[in-house]
Structure formats: structure tokens, C-alpha cells
Amino acid sequence: METFDAVVIGLGAHGSAAALALSRRGLRVAGVERFGRAHGMASSGGRTRIIRLAYFEDPAYVPLAVESWTRWQALEAESGTPILTPTGGLYGGLAGSAVLDGAIRSAREHGLPHEVIDADELRRRWPVFDPAEGSQALVEQQAGVLRSDLAIEAQLAVAERHRATFRFEDRVTGWRSSAGGGYEVDCASGTTLGAGHLVIAGGAWMPELVPDLRLPLRIERVPLLWVEPRIPAAEVAVGRLPVWIIETDVDGSFYGFPYDPDAGLKVARHHSGEVVASDELEALDRGLTPGDEARVRAFLRTRMPGANGPLRGASVCLYTDTPDEDFVLDTYPGAPGVAVASACSGHGFKFSPVVGEILADLAIHGRTAYPVEGFRASRFAA
Numbered sequence: 001m002e003t004f005d006a007v008v009i010g011l012g013a014h015g016s017a018a019a020l021a022l023s024r025r026g027l028r029v030a031g032v033e034r035f036g037r038a039h040g041m042a043s044s045g046g047r048t049r050i051i052r053l054a055y056f057e058d059p060a061y062v063p064l065a066v067e068s069w070t071r072w073q074a075l076e077a078e079s080g081t082p083i084l085t086p087t088g089g090l091y092g093g094l095a096g097s098a099v100l101d102g103a104i105r106s107a108r109e110h111g112l113p114h115e116v117i118d119a120d121e122l123r124r125r126w127p128v129f130d131p132a133e134g135s136q137a138l139v140e141q142q143a144g145v146l147r148s149d150l151a152i153e154a155q156l157a158v159a160e161r162h163r164a165t166f167r168f169e170d171r172v173t174g175w176r177s178s179a180g181g182g183y184e185v186d187c188a189s190g191t192t193l194g195a196g197h198l199v200i201a202g203g204a205w206m207p208e209l210v211p212d213l214r215l216p217l218r219i220e221r222v223p224l225l226w227v228e229p230r231i232p233a234a235e236v237a238v239g240r241l242p243v244w245i246i247e248t249d250v251d252g253s254f255y256g257f258p259y260d261p262d263a264g265l266k267v268a269r270h271h272s273g274e275v276v277a278s279d280e281l282e283a284l285d286r287g288l289t290p291g292d293e294a295r296v297r298a299f300l301r302t303r304m305p306g307a308n309g310p311l312r313g314a315s316v317c318l319y320t321d322t323p324d325e326d327f328v329l330d331t332y333p334g335a336p337g338v339a340v341a342s343a344c345s346g347h348g349f350k351f352s353p354v355v356g357e358i359l360a361d362l363a364i365h366g367r368t369a370y371p372v373e374g375f376r377a378s379r380f381a382a
């Protein structure tokens with residue numbers, strides 16, 4: 001058995017961040033990932049993710065987003081990788097919508113620079129949109145695009161510089177307390193790893209890695225589209241179009257990114273509602289269905305007609321949702337040194353550098369100075 005100070009199970013956004021945080025603190029870290037390096041089979045795959053501060057979900061996330069922004073920039077400098085492109089952000093909807101009201105609440109509570117504009121002004125500034133009459137949008141400067149694939153690779157590479165070693169294409173089949181203290185982690189390859197600390201960050205596979213926690217997770221199949229705009233690409237390029245989220249009154253919220261010459265305009269619905277059973281994950285159809293495209297087209301036709309051009313590409317990603325859409329970041333009861341993370345619900349990527357620090361704190365010390373009370377796994381027990 002090979003022994004380490006810490007083993008990290010799952011090397012998506014959060015496992016790779018935890019591996020980096022642990023290895024930076026001087027621990028000898030091993031990581032195990034069932035797929036390849038920065039793969040596209042789980043929740044962290046693909047090229048881009050939004051980072052934003054006026055957080056409509058809950059003002060409590062704002063300090064974590066602010067710190068994450070700084071940490072992403074530090075990782076850029078340390079790794080020499082371009083990760084964060086500031087674009088500004090716009091979050092729109094009718095008065096009373098969760099996206100608009102939530103963003104305004106967060107911006108005001110935390111004194112974030114912002115402005116609130118009406119539908120006419122939105123149309124004037126960004127003619128690609130045709131907002132609903134009476135709608136408004138919050139506009140903020142400090143929002144942007146994370147190159148998610150490069151970000152994960154940077155987290156892994158810098159961790160490797162700090163002596164972390166990773167096993168890809170190997171699956172953890174189980175973990176247990178070791179008779180001599182610490183934990184043993186069994187891999188499908190036949191290897192067993194020993195460590196005093198474990199971080200379990202298995203995304204959609206958390207129920208099989210921590211069945212005793214009975215986490216009420218719901219996996220969603222979420223399709224993404226890349227389209228060519230109907231207006232000149234320069235009008236929706238970085239520098240012109242911010243990242244955006246628009247809540248409709250007919251079919252939930254859609255979000256998107258500025259034009260990427262290599263891929264097109266990325267547009268998706270936030271939450272598809274298409275639930276995938278845990279035992280169907282391996283066989284999940286990752287192709288775009290006509291229904292997937294029709295749903296996004298219906299939004300583009302009405303609210304973003306200037307973007308409703310030819311399809312350039314598509315992919316399918318997994319959301320792992322908790323019932324309240326807040327994260328799970330906790331210690332494992334009765335197993336000192338073990339930390340668990342399920343930080344998705346479709347909005348966790350941006351926080352990875354902070355989540356990594358939280359997981360390292362929880363695994364090493366069993367507690368953290370970050371505000372994680374709302375992320376306890378036990379909140380679902382009641």
C-alpha cells in the first residue's frame with residue numbers, strides 16, 4: 001500500500017482545488033480520478049464558466065465570490081495560464097424575479113458597484129437582446145468568464161509542482177478506516193492508497209462514495225448550445241457583450257457568454273429539470289436532442305433574436321443539485337480527517353479556489369474560519 005498525507009477522490013473543479021490547497025500546505029497528496037485530466041464527463045467539463053459577484057442566489061455567497069476572483073488571478077500569475085477574462089455581467093428579469101431581485105439584493109447588501117437599467121436601455125446597449133416589456137437588468141463590472149478547462153489543468157499542474165501525484169482513469173471502489181489509524185482507499189486498478197486525510201469530491205457519484213450520508217442529490221442532464229449570431233460577431237464579442245442571465249416568465253432562466261471565435265455564442269438554460277438516475281450516468285446520452293435545441297431556440301427567438309443563428313456545437317453536462325441549491329461542504333461524521341464536497345447545483349465552479357481552501361481546512365483541522373454553517377450535510381436530516 002502506498003501511503004500519503006491526504007488522498008483526494010475526484011479531480012473535477014473542487015477535487016483539483018483541494019489537492020492544490022492541501023499540497024500547498026506541505027501535505028503529500030494523491031488524487032484519484034475515474035476519467036482523464038480535465039475531462040468532460042461530469043460537472044466541470046468544457047471551456048467556460050461564469051464568475052459574478054452580485055449573486056442572485058444569496059448574498060452570503062458574495063464574499064466567497066470576491067475572494068475567489070482574487071484567488072483565480074493569483075493562480076493565473078502562478079501558473080502562467082490565462083484563466084479569467086473580465087467581461088461585466090447583466091442579470092435581467094421582471095420585478096419579482098429571483099435573478100433580478102436577488103442580484104439587486106446582493107449588490108446593495110455588499111455595496112457592489114452596479115446600475116439597474118430598464119428594457120429600453122438594455123436594448124439600446126445590447127441590440128442582440130429583445131427584453132420583455134417592463135423588465136429590468138442589473139449591470140455590474142466585476143463579472144467574467146473563467147476558462148474552466150485551463151483552470152482545472154492549472155490547479156493540477158501547480159499541485160504537481162508541490163509534489164502531488166494523480167491517478168487518472170482509475171476509479172475508487174471504496175474507502176474505510178485503517179486498523180493503524182487513517183484511511184485506506186481502494187481503486188479499481190487493484191491499488192490501495194493509505195492516508196491520514198481524505199477529501200471526497202465525487203460530483204454526481206457522491207451517493208456511491210458516501211452512501212451513509214444519504215445526501216438528497218438530484219442529477220440533471222443539462223444541454224449547452226453554441227450558435228453563430230445573426231448580427232456581426234464583433235457586436236457580441238468580449239468587450240461588447242457581458243456574461244448574462246435572463247429569467248423569463250415562461251421557461252425559467254437562460255444564460256450565456258460573449259462570442260468565442262473558436263466556439264460561437266454559448267447559451268443554455270439554467271436547470272433543465274431532466275433528472276438522471278445514478279445508475280444511468282454511465283449510459284447517459286450526451287448528444288443534443290431536437291427537444292434540447294427547440295427549448296433554447298424558443299428563448300433566442302423571443303429574447304435574443306440577434307443570436308438565433310446556425311448551430312455550431314453542443315454538449316451535455318451534469319448538474320448535481322441539493323434541494324436548496326446550496327452546497328455541501330462538511331466533515332464526515334465519525335471519521336476525523338475526512339471532508340466531503342458537493343458544491344454544484346449548477347453554480348459552484350467560480351468558488352473552486354475557496355472551496356479547495358475550505359476542504360483543506362476541514363480535512364486537516366476538522367473546522368474552518370469560512371462561513372460553512374449553511375453547507376452542513378446534516379441540514380437535510382430533518
Ligand SMILES: Cc1cc2nc3c(=O)[nH]c(=O)nc-3n(C[C@H](O)[C@H](O)[C@H](O)COP(=O)(O)OP(=O)(O)OC[C@H]3O[C@@H](n4cnc5c(N)ncnc54)[C@H](O)[C@@H]3O)c2cc1C
Pocket residue numbers: 009010011012013014015032033034035042043044045048049050051170171172173201202203204205206209222224268317318319341342343344345346347348349350351
Ligand atoms: C452545464 C454547466 C454549466 C455550469 N455553469 C457554471 C457557471 O457558469 N459558473 C459556475 O460557477 N458554475 C457553473 N456550473 C457548476 C460547476 O461547473 C460545478 O459546480 C463544478 O464543476 C462541480 O465540480 P465538482 O468537482 O464538485 O464535480 P465534478 O466536476 O463532477 O467532479 C467530480 C469528479 O469526481 C470523479 N469521480 C466520481 N466518482 C469517482 C470515483 N469513484 N473514483 C474516482 N473519481 C471519481 C468524477 O469523474 C469527476 O471528475 C455549471 C455546471 C454545468 C454542468
